[in-house]
Amino acid sequence: MVVTRFAPSPTGYLHIGGLRTALFNWLWARKNGGKFILRIEDTDLARNSQEATQAILEAFEWVGLDYDGEVAYQSKRFDIYKRYIQKLLDEGKAYYCYMTKEELDRLREEQMKRGERPRYDRRYRDFTGTPPEGIKPVVRIKAPLEGDIVFEDGIKGTITIKAEELDDFIIARSDGTPTYNFVVAIDDALMGVTDVIRGDDHLYNTPKQIIVYEALGLPLPRFYHVPMILNEQGKKLSKRDGAMDVMEYKRLGYLPEALLNFLVRLGWSHGDQEIFSLEEMRKLFDPKDINKSASAYNLSKLQWLNAHYIKNSPNERLVKLLEDFGVFLADHDRKEILLDALKERAKTIKELADMAKEILEAPKAYDPKALKKALKGEWREILRYFLAKLQEKEPHLPIDFHEVMEEVVKEKQISFGKIGQPLRVALLGRMSGPDLADVMAIIGKEETIRRVENLLKADV
RNA sequence: GGCCCCAUCGUCUAGCGGUUAGGACACCGCCCUUUCACGGCGGUGACGGGGGUUCGAGUCCCCCUGGGGUCGCCA
Numbered sequence: 001m002v003v004t005r006f007a008p009s010p011t012g013y014l015h016i017g018g019l020r021t022a023l024f025n026w027l028w029a030r031k032n033g034g035k036f037i038l039r040i041e042d043t044d045l046a047r048n049s050q051e052a053t054q055a056i057l058e059a060f061e062w063v064g065l066d067y068d069g070e071v072a073y074q075s076k077r078f079d080i081y082k083r084y085i086q087k088l089l090d091e092g093k094a095y096y097c098y099m100t101k102e103e104l105d106r107l108r109e110e111q112m113k114r115g116e117r118p119r120y121d122r123r124y125r126d127f128t129g130t131p132p133e134g135i136k137p138v139v140r141i142k143a144p145l146e147g148d149i150v151f152e153d154g155i156k157g158t159i160t161i162k163a164e165e166l167d168d169f170i171i172a173r174s175d176g177t178p179t180y181n182f183v184v185a186i187d188d189a190l191m192g193v194t195d196v197i198r199g200d201d202h203l204y205n206t207p208k209q210i211i212v213y214e215a216l217g218l219p220l221p222r223f224y225h226v227p228m229i230l231n232e233q234g235k236k237l238s239k240r241d242g243a244m245d246v247m248e249y250k251r252l253g254y255l256p257e258a259l260l261n262f263l264v265r266l267g268w269s270h271g272d273q274e275i276f277s278l279e280e281m282r283k284l285f286d287p288k289d290i291n292k293s294a295s296a297y298n299l300s301k302l303q304w305l306n307a308h309y310i311k312n313s314p315n316e317r318l319v320k321l322l323e324d325f326g327v328f329l330a331d332h333d334r335k336e337i338l339l340d341a342l343k344e345r346a347k348t349i350k351e352l353a354d355m356a357k358e359i360l361e362a363p364k365a366y367d368p369k370a371l372k373k374a375l376k377g378e379w380r381e382i383l384r385y386f387l388a389k390l391q392e393k394e395p396h397l398p399i400d401f402h403e404v405m406e407e408v409v410k411e412k413q414i415s416f417g418k419i420g421q422p423l424r425v426a427l428l429g430r431m432s433g434p435d436l437a438d439v440m441a442i443i444g445k446e447e448t449i450r451r452v453e454n455l456l457k458a459d460v
Numbered sequence: 461g462g463c464c465c466c467a468u469c470g471u472c473u474a475g476c477g478g479u480u481a482g483g484a485c486a487c488c489g490c491c492c493u494u495u496c497a498c499g500g501c502g503g504u505g506a507c508g509g510g511g512g513u514u515c516g517a518g519u520c521c522c523c524c525u526g527g528g529g530u531c532g533c534c535a
């Protein structure tokens with residue numbers, strides 16, 4: 001059975017890098033009928049917050065990723081870690097180190113000055129004397145003194161780290177709390193995690209965790225280190241670009257399936273295919289197809305995908321989505337025409353909402369450029385003629401309104417543009433927008449007349 | 461700086477020793493059209509550089525260059 005996990009530390013909201021990692025793990029577990037565990041890495045007393053955990057859970061819910069069992073909190077598992085620390089101590093695989101933080105800092109400084117790589121000098125590794133008074137020791141694990149730590153990464157291939165690059169890292173702080181590299185290995189082993197898919201910023205943690213696995217005689221999982229996501233400039237993600245809260249994408253009007261589709265294609269591919277439903281991803285995903293190199297985030301592709309999913313959304317879903325953006329269509333009897341006309345053109349739900357408002361609400365002002373371009377020659381006469389025609393009829397459907405326009409065109413012997421352009425300005429205040437017949441059918445005969453009269457009355 | 465990782469159009473990528481180096485986004489043009497989009501058609505555009513190996517290299521090896529990661533009692 002394949003067991004994967006996503007193990008964020010609750011120090012902030014979830015951003016797209018984390019979401020993609022979560023998605024990859026979820027996909028791999030679900031594809032194999034395995035388990036996907038969500039584990040909160042909150043061993044650091046001070047830096048975690050309940051809000052951050054909530055934010056992560058909220059993001060999971062929005063994009064529709066589920067997880068098996070309860071959320072695991074490392075802060076609730078301290079006694080387990082303590083037992084394993086004691087075990088290593090008892091077996092002589094770990095030891096107390098009485099060096100203070102200040103001493104350590106001084107040592108590091110000196111090493112740096114000499115151009116050496118800063119690292120603990122193992123002075124207490126085989127210490128048998130009397131420990132110094134009044135110092136609360138940390139616990140360090142005995143890392144191998146020589147040789148290589150070699151592991152097979154499912155993405156990067158064989159990774160070799162020389163033992164001399166590693167030191168006896170701390171597994172328990174002086175206050176007794178365990179540290180990251182220790183608890184990760186313990187939990188992954190105890191929870192039966194078989195496949196660890198994570199960001200490649202963890203690559204260097206892997207040999208440390210392997211030391212823990214080996215000291216405890218626990219079986220190693222498979223590791224997959226996924227390259228980073230870069231911003232549009234190819235630099236590290238910052239809060240200004242892609243590193244914003246995943247939920248921000250919702251507020252911007254993105255659909256979760258578009259975001260997921262976008263993220264799955266960042267670093268992973270399946271031939272030439274671009275559009276993947278969650279089902280398809282699940283069927284096709286394999287970490288062996290993940291790229292080795294980092295990929296830059298590309299907003300216009302996300303927008304294209306979002307537009308695609310909006311176009312293919314049923315109207316009733318759009319109605320619901322629109323409510324978050326202040327557009328309430330549930331009781332509007334022309335909502336099908338409106339949505340069918342607009343969903344072809346919107347890149348985000350927010351744009352969809354803005355366009356809907358532009359139709360539903362009479363223009364507050366006319367775009368000066370449109371005025372200049374569209375209102376030429378006989379435009380007043382043409383609009384008045386159109387109005388007169390409209391008064392005689394009871395149009396309801398777009399086709400009805402279209403016929404009125406056509407009659408004007410035919411009888412006045414003019415091109416469609418001669419009526420279309422001024423009419424568009426009257427109805428929308430602008431030169432662009434959806435089909436006019438659709439617009440008129442949506443707002444109805446009376447409102448159409450009102451808007452045309454407004455333009456006629458206006459001082460333009 | 462040490463160590464590790466990476467390198468195909470602007471971007472995401474296909475390629476797995478023999479291809480006119482393919483697709484997608486973006487961009488440009490044409491068509492559709494009352495406009496703007498959508499859609500359709502077409503176009504510009506890439507193997508970072510240098511050495512090898514081979515009949516043949518984007519594909520394998522080495523070096524350089526350029527990016528990135530990491531060197532905490534953070535995770």
